[in-house]
Amino acid sequence: MYAVRQYEFGSPDTLRYERVADPEPGPGQVRIAVTAAAAYPHDIAVRSSAGNAARCPLPELPVIPGHEVAGTVDAVGAGVDGAWLGRRVVTQLGLASGGYAELVVREVAALHAIPDGLDDAVAVAVxxxxxxxxxxxxxxxxxxxxxxxxxxxxxxxGTLLVQAACGAGATVAGAAGGPDELKQVRLAGADLAVDRSSAGWCELLTAQLYGRRPTIVVDGVGGQxxxxxxxxxxxxxxxxxxxxxxxxxxxxxxxxxxxxxLTASVISGGHPAPCRGGVRALEERALAxxxxxxxxxxxxxxxxxxxAQVQAGLSISGAAGAVVFVP
Structure with missing residues (x-):
């Protein structure tokens, strides 16, 4: 199979697209022929060894990046029901990573069946x-x-937050950087879109709200x-x-x-919220x-x-929308 491997920490040039051995599923595992692999700012932070931004231990090298994939089960290991063969699935790979590849293996208990009619790339993005x-x-x-x-x-x-908050009946203001991102914020349904890279953006937002103030701030930027x-x-x-x-x-x-x-809460990416059923329940809800x-x-x-070229055009702060690699 072909995969992207990282041999050292640093620039995007450290990523190499090359042929590697096909993985084989072990007991309780399946092998997935990948159709879509999610790319996250986390991957860029790890590649550049920006440990504070990644907020997790750096992996041993060489490593195949990528933590979430969608695809079709093409092989099963011992003890796995053969009914999984041919099923479209989506999964997170945990700390093992390995998603930037044509084939991955994962424990069957970690799989989600992709709902009928849902595109694989959309499933892994969501x-x-x-x-x-x-x-x-x-x-x-x-x-x-x-x-x-x-x-x-x-x-x-952020795009999903805008959609959901609008759906809940709230007035939604989206802050983003530059005209392309602002266009996307408006397409997501935001009532207001403001360029946070411009001086005086807070005053502009307050004016657009006719002096009213936000009752909820959902912050993924930090800093100033x-x-x-x-x-x-x-x-x-x-x-x-x-x-x-x-x-x-x-x-x-x-x-x-x-x-x-005020009340303040911090939501971790690995454990986004206390909920009945944990992270898996949130994933099921998201797919539904x-x-x-x-x-x-x-x-x-x-x-x-x-x-490598795509990562060179991105940053730890991410990109507009969800980036998905297709083998």
Whole structure:
């Protein structure tokens, strides 16, 4: 099979598209012929050894990046029901990675059957981003009467957050960087879109809201942008932090929480929210919502052989929409 392997930490040139041995499923495992592999800012952080941004231990090299794939089961190991053969599935690979490849193996218990009618690339895009978005929304609880500010509104997760918050009846303001991202934010259904890279973006947003303030800020940027968004919150508002692509998290102190009657939550990507059934239940919900069309990720497909070139055009802060590699 062909796969992308990383031999050292550094620039995208450290990624090599090459032939490697086909993996074979062991007991309790299946082999998946990959049709779509999700690419995340996490992959770029690991490749460049930006450990703080990756927020996880760096792998031993060489490694095949990629943590989530969709495809068709083409072989089963001992003890696995042969009925899995030929089924379309999507799965996260855990810390083992290995997704940037034509073939992967995974324990059968970790698989999700892809709902009929749902495209493989959409399924893998929504597995992680949808899981995260639903976990964030379970904490943020937007509803009619809320004004929700999403600071990374053009990202894979941010697009889904905008859609879902709009669907809950909230007024949604999406912050993004540049005209292309702003266009996507509007297409996702946001009531307002503001360029967070422009000076005075907070004042512009306040003017567009006719002096009203957000009741919920969902922040995936951190740094100065996150702090500015925090300061916009209405008294009694909710701050939900799910990342800090800027490199530093949004700061907030107990005094500010107390004086402005705010609540603050941090949602980890690995465990996006306490929920009945855990992470797997959120993944099932995300796939079901995508099958119904209520979660509709923007998917940008690229050939797997171009992984190095694609990563060269991205950054740890991510890209507009979800990036998926197709073998």
């Amino acid at each position: 597995l992680g981003a949808g899981r995260a978005a639903l976990g964030i929304l379970d904490v943020a609880r937007p509803g009619a009467g809320d004004i929700v500010l999403v600071t990374a509104a053009a990202s894979g997760v 942008i996150g702090c500015q968004a925090r300061d916009l919150l209405e008294v009694g508002g909710r701050l939900v932090v799910h990342g800090w692509s800027s490199g530093t998290p949004t700061e907030i102190g107990m005094t500010e929480l107390y004086e402005r009657e 919502e995508a099958a119904r069309g209520t979660l509709d990720p923007v998917v940008r497909r690229h050939p797997l052989r171009q992984a």
